[in-house]
Amino acid sequence: MSYILNITGFILKGSIVTLKLYAVAIVFSIPLGIVGALGKTSNKKWLKNILEIYIWIIRGTPLLLQLFFVYFGLPVFGIKLGRFQAAAITFIINYGAYFTEIFRAGIESVDKGQYEAAKALGMNYKQTMRRIILPQAIKRVLPPTSNEAITLMKDTALVAAISMGDILRAAKEVLTRDFNVTPFIIAAIIYLLLTSVVVLVFKQLEKKYAIYE
Amino acid sequence: MMCVIKAENITKVFGDLEVLKNVSLEVDRGEVISIIGPSGSGKSTFLRCLQQLEEIDGGKIKIDDKKLGMIFQNLNLFPHKTVIENISEAPIIVNKMNREKAVKRGEELLKKVGLLDKKDDYPCDISGGQKQRVAIARALAMEPEILLFDEPTSALDPELVGEVLSVIKELAKDHMTMIIVTHEMAFAREVSDYIVFMDEGKIIEKAIPNKMFTNPDHPRIKVFLDKML
Structure with missing residues (x-):
């Protein structure tokens, strides 16, 4: 029992890295996605084209490859980043691309009449987006956003590949040392608990937005 | 009387289709004008041009756009x-x-x-x-100062039409300037100072209700009204 408590404590220390990375990635990639979606729904063709290429590259290549590129590849061009910085930047850029597509679909799903009603009341583009369109789009994108938020929690485990001491790496260290599978089971339980929290948060949000329609 | 809306020779084209052909209309303060006519005659498009929801392809609109309000067929509440x-x-x-x-x-x-x-x-x-x-x-x-109504009752169940029309009638009593696109002929006749008849993108007659409904100049209008009433 004390053995289990002992290694659980060790693996939990790894969860600090996981959670830090998760928090930074979510806090920056969601706004990036909103900005990207506003760009993609704007009438600026050059901006749409740039975003199109960004999403094409990011969605079409492995996240692990992107992580390796930023951490091992960029130093070739003289850009040296710490492990955490490299991981955070990779996750923000990667998830920003997915969120851009999700939010774009959400914005486009709002009825054209809503824009017209806002315009007839004298609202400008910014007021219309902020007060009328985005709040309705958010409600509709909650389910796909929840999926991405859960996937992000699990994807953070990729940083074990650049030797960051996250949950997975901590578990693997214990396994190599003690030669039994208990640490993996503990790691799995910790991931399950963390993703459950994400699920709960989104359930609450969906409930909050369910008061209308 | 002061002219609050002056639309001159408005044209609007969707692709190959000319939906508005040189439409001109002047509205004075406090006037209630109903626009009637068959579906696809350009009534709603004309109203949407006044509200600048559509860009016009020709002509001139003189209006203080901050003073325009619009009511939509699809309600469009938030x-x-x-x-x-x-x-x-x-x-x-x-x-x-x-x-x-x-x-x-x-x-x-x-x-x-x-x-x-x-x-x-x-x-x-x-x-x-x-x-x-x-x-x-x-x-x-x-x-x-001006309210535009784009078929305000066409999306409603018949038993709900009356309550909306009576609100509009109240506004008419308060001398609100209004342009109303509608298929409610009895209502248009009761509430309007002038009726405008549109067909195929043109205003073919503007007249006071009595004349429009009893003795219109244009035979096309007679045929339409006989079908509607």
């Missing part, structure tokens, strides 16, 4: 806002009115359209007729 928020939103964020004042003014308007008891409901919880009355209150909250 579903994520309560009835009172729907009404107070634009005064607060566009006119920078303080919230308390905007809400108070909103409540007065709701009273006027007979819906004060619904102020905290969401649009999904009220009937179509009530929604359209809220939409009218929402437009009035911006204190427009």
Whole structure:
């Protein structure tokens, strides 16, 4: 029992890295996605084209490859980043691309009449987006956003590949040392608990937005 | 009388289709004008051009656009806002009115359209007729000098049409300047100073209701009205 408590404590220390990375990635990639979606729904063709290429590259290549590129590849061009910085930047850029597509679909799903009603009341583009369109789009994108938020929690485990001491790496260290599978089971339980929290948060949000329609 | 809307030779083209062909109309302050005519004659498009929801391809519109309010066929209430928020939103964020004042003014308007008891409901919880009355209150909250109605009752169940029309009649009594696109002939005849008949993108006659409904100049109008009445 004390053995289990002992290694659980060790693996939990790894969860600090996981959670830090998760928090930074979510806090920056969601706004990036909103900005990207506003760009993609704007009438600026050059901006749409740039975003199109960004999403094409990011969605079409492995996240692990992107992580390796930023951490091992960029130093070739003289850009040296710490492990955490490299991981955070990779996750923000990667998830920003997915969120851009999700939010774009959400914005486009709002009825054209809503824009017209806002315009007839004298609202400008910014007021219309902020007060009328985005709040309705958010409600509709909650389910796909929840999926991405859960996937992000699990994807953070990729940083074990650049030797960051996250949950997975901590578990693997214990396994190599003690030669039994208990640490993996503990790691799995910790991931399950963390993703459950994400699920709960989104359930609450969906409930909050369910008061209308 | 002061002319508040002056549309001169408006043309509008969608692809190969010319929906408006040199449409001209002048509206004086306090006038109620109904636009009638068959579907696809360009009535709604003309109204949408006045509100600048469509860009015109030719002609001139003279209007103070800040003083225009519009009521839509599809209601277009904001579903994520309560009835009172729907009404107070634009005064607060566009006119920078303080919230308390905007809400108070909103409540007065709701009273006027007979819906004060619904102020905290969401649009999904009220009937179509009530929604359209809220939409009218929402437009009035911006204190427009001119109201444009784009088939305000065509999306409603027949038993709900009357409550909306009676609100519009009240506005006419208060001398609100209004342009109403409608298929409700009896209502148009009762409420309007002038009736405008549109067909195939053109205004083919503008007349006082009595003349339009009893002795129009254009035979096409007679055929249409016989079918409608």
